[in-house]
Amino acid sequence: MVRHAATVRQPRRRLPGVSHPLPAPLLLLTPAALVLIGVVGFPWAWSLVTSFTRWSAMESSGPKPVGLHxxxxxxxxxxxxxxxxxxxxxxxxxxxxxxxxxxxxxxxxxxxxxxxxxxxxxxxxxxxxxxxxxxxxxxxxxxxxxxxxxxxxxxxxxxxxxxxxxxxxxxxxxxxxxxxxxxxxxxxxxxxxxxxxxxxxxxxxxxxxxxxxxxxxxxxxxxxxxxxxxxxxxxxxxxxxxxxxxxxxxxxxxxxxxxxxxxxxxxxxxxxxxxxxxxxxxxxxxxxxxxxxxxxxxxxxxxxxxx
Missing domain, CATH: 1.10.3720.10 (MetI-like)
Incomplete structure (x- = not known):
C-alpha cells in the first residue's frame, strides 16, 4: 500500500497590524527606492520648480516666480x-x-x-x-x-x-x-x-x-x-x-x-x-x-x- 502524505501549506508571516502579507522583494527594494527618490527625484523636482523662477547667484534677492519667462x-x-x-x-x-x-x-x-x-x-x-x-x-x-x-x-x-x-x-x-x-x-x-x-x-x-x-x-x-x-x-x-x-x-x-x-x-x-x-x-x-x-x-x- 502506498501512503500519500498530505501536504500542509504553511501560512505566510505577516507584520503586526498588516492585514495582507507584503511580498519580500518589495520590502527589500524599499530602501533602495527611497534612496533613488532622494538622490534623483528631489533634484529633478527642485530643478523643475527653479525653471519657473528668476534666481541668479549674481543677485542678492532670492528666487522670484516668473512663469514661462x-x-x-x-x-x-x-x-x-x-x-x-x-x-x-x-x-x-x-x-x-x-x-x-x-x-x-x-x-x-x-x-x-x-x-x-x-x-x-x-x-x-x-x-x-x-x-x-x-x-x-x-x-x-x-x-x-x-x-x-x-x-x-x-x-x-x-x-x-x-x-x-x-x-x-x-x-x-x-x-x-x-x-x-x-x-x-x-x-x-x-x-x-x-x-x-x-x-x-x-x-x-x-x-x-x-x-x-x-x-x-x-x-x-x-x-x-x-x-x-x-x-x-x-x-x-x-x-x-x-x-x-x-x-x-x-x-x-x-x-x-x-x-x-x-x-x-x-x-x-x-x-x-x-x-x-x-x-x-x-x-x-x-x-x-x-x-x-x-x-x-x-x-x-x-x-x-x-x-
Missing part, C-alpha cells in the same frame, strides 16, 4: 537654435556611423570567435576612459604644432584640416571622437544579438544559395532587429546629451561656437551668468528633446519589428 527667453535665443542644429548634425552622423561600424565589427567577431575575448577587452577601452580625459587626449594628438596626428599628416604629405581651429570643422572633430568612443557599445549589443541567431537558419540560407550580403540583408538583420533598435536608441540618448568630449576638446563651444552643442550650451548658460532659473529651463528642454527623440524612434522601430 525662462522658457520663452531660451526658445527665442538664436544661440539655442544654433546648438540644436549642431546637435542634430552630430546625432545624424554619429548614430548611423556607430551602428554601421558596430555591426561590421560585431559580425567579424562573431564569424571568427578565436581571441574574441581579447578583442572585446580592447574594444571597450575607449568607453572605459573618462570622457573629458579622452577629449583632452585627442586635443593633444590634434594639436596644430605638437600633435602626433599633425606630425603624421606632414610626414605623409597629407593636408591638415585645422581640426581644432576652424569653426566649420570643429564639429566634425567632435563627431570623430564621439564615434570612436561610443562604437564599442554598439559592438557589444549587436554581438549579443548575432550570437542569439540560430546557426541552423544561417546554414539553411547558405544551402539555398544565399551569398554573404544576401544572408546579412534578408536573415541576419531581420533576426537581430530588436538589438539594432536598442543600440540605436542608446546611441541617440548618448549623443543628444554630448558634453564631456566637446569640453575635453575645446573647453568651450569651440572657435566661433562651431561645436556649441546643447550640452555645452547648458554649461555656458550656467557658468557665464550663474542663472539657476534659465539653466534649469535649458536642462528641461534638453530632457524633453532627448525623451521625445528616443521615444519616437523606439516606437516607430518596434512597430516595424512587430509587423
Amino acid at each position: 525662462n522658457y520663452a527667453d531660451v526658445l527665442t535665443d538664436g544661440a539655442f537654435w544654433h546648438s540644436v542644429g549642431l546637435t542634430a548634425l552630430l546625432v545624424g552622423i554619429t548614430v548611423p556611423a556607430e551602428i554601421c561600424l558596430g555591426f561590421a565589427i560585431a559580425y567579424l567577431l562573431n564569424k571568427d570567435r578565436r581571441g574574441t575575448g581579447i578583442f572585446q577587452i580592447l574594444l571597450i577601452l575607449p568607453w572605459v576612459v573618462v570622457p573629458v580625459m579622452a577629449g583632452f587626449a585627442w586635443r593633444l594628438m590634434l594639436h596644430p604644432q605638437y600633435g602626433v596626428i599633425t606630425y603624421l599628416s606632414h610626414l605623409l604629405h597629407l593636408p591638415t584640416a585645422g581640426w581644432l581651429t576652424q569653426p566649420h570643422t570643429v564639429i566634425f572633430t567632435a563627431i570623430i571622437v564621439e564615434v570612436w568612443r561610443h562604437t564599442p557599445i554598439a559592438v557589444i549589443i549587436l554581438l549579443a544579438g548575432l550570437r542569439s541567431v540560430p546557426p541552423d537558419i544561417l546554414n539553411a540560407g547558405r544551402a539555398d544559395g544565399c551569398g554573404e550580403l544576401r544572408l546579412i540583408r534578408h536573415i541576419v538583420i531581420g533576426s537581430i532587429r530588436p538589438f539594432i533598435v536598442f543600440a540605436t536608441v542608446t546611441a541617440v540618448m548618448f549623443e543628444i546629451r554630448s558634453f564631456d568630449i566637446v569640453y575635453g576638446l575645446f573647453q568651450s563651444g569651440g572657435p566661433g561656437d562651431g561645436a556649441n552643442v546643447l550640452g555645452m550650451y547648458l554649461y555656458n548658460t550656467f557658468t557665464t551668468s550663474l542663472d539657476f532659473g534659465r539653466s534649469s529651463a535649458v536642462a528641461y528642454l534638453l530632457l524633453i528633446i532627448t525623451f521625445s527623440a528616443t521615444a519616437w524612434m523606439a516606437r516607430g522601430a518596434f512597430k516595424r519589428v512587430d509587423e
Whole structure:
C-alpha cells in the first residue's frame, strides 16, 4: 500500500497590524527606492520648480516666480537654435556611423570567435576612459604644432584640416571622437544579438544559395532587429546629451561656437551668468528633446519589428 502524505501549506508571516502579507522583494527594494527618490527625484523636482523662477547667484534677492519667462527667453535665443542644429548634425552622423561600424565589427567577431575575448577587452577601452580625459587626449594628438596626428599628416604629405581651429570643422572633430568612443557599445549589443541567431537558419540560407550580403540583408538583420533598435536608441540618448568630449576638446563651444552643442550650451548658460532659473529651463528642454527623440524612434522601430 502506498501512503500519500498530505501536504500542509504553511501560512505566510505577516507584520503586526498588516492585514495582507507584503511580498519580500518589495520590502527589500524599499530602501533602495527611497534612496533613488532622494538622490534623483528631489533634484529633478527642485530643478523643475527653479525653471519657473528668476534666481541668479549674481543677485542678492532670492528666487522670484516668473512663469514661462525662462522658457520663452531660451526658445527665442538664436544661440539655442544654433546648438540644436549642431546637435542634430552630430546625432545624424554619429548614430548611423556607430551602428554601421558596430555591426561590421560585431559580425567579424562573431564569424571568427578565436581571441574574441581579447578583442572585446580592447574594444571597450575607449568607453572605459573618462570622457573629458579622452577629449583632452585627442586635443593633444590634434594639436596644430605638437600633435602626433599633425606630425603624421606632414610626414605623409597629407593636408591638415585645422581640426581644432576652424569653426566649420570643429564639429566634425567632435563627431570623430564621439564615434570612436561610443562604437564599442554598439559592438557589444549587436554581438549579443548575432550570437542569439540560430546557426541552423544561417546554414539553411547558405544551402539555398544565399551569398554573404544576401544572408546579412534578408536573415541576419531581420533576426537581430530588436538589438539594432536598442543600440540605436542608446546611441541617440548618448549623443543628444554630448558634453564631456566637446569640453575635453575645446573647453568651450569651440572657435566661433562651431561645436556649441546643447550640452555645452547648458554649461555656458550656467557658468557665464550663474542663472539657476534659465539653466534649469535649458536642462528641461534638453530632457524633453532627448525623451521625445528616443521615444519616437523606439516606437516607430518596434512597430516595424512587430509587423
